[in-house]
Amino acid sequence: MFKDECVKCGYCCSKAPCQFGAWDDVRGGCRFLTENNECAKYEEIIKMPYADFSPAFGAGCCSPLFNERRRKKIESLRCQTNT
Ligand code: SF4
Ligand code: SF4
Helix, strand or coil: CCCCCCCCCCHHHHHCCCCCCCECCCCCCECCECCCCCECCHHHHCCCCCCCCCCCCCCCCCCCCCCHHHHHHHHHHHHHHCC
């Protein structure tokens, strides 16, 4: 469970925006990353023919290693499913 999947921790979009994003000089990270780690441009991006490849929504996690933010999100999701 959660081994390779994207758990919406927001880590990757907080480090470098994809080609649809833009860096937020004030907050850091992509300016289209919402408070709950959703992509505000999701509906626009999935209409693009190459969206399957980049940013590859639904293709799994692109940054699973040494990702503390993802680890914590998985931990909290596991707690939710055990309650
Ligand atoms: S780092 Fe991985 S789990 Fe976190 S948002 Fe990006 S793809 Fe999803
Ligand atoms: S997927 Fe969305 S939130 Fe993430 S970097 Fe691209 S535009 Fe920004």
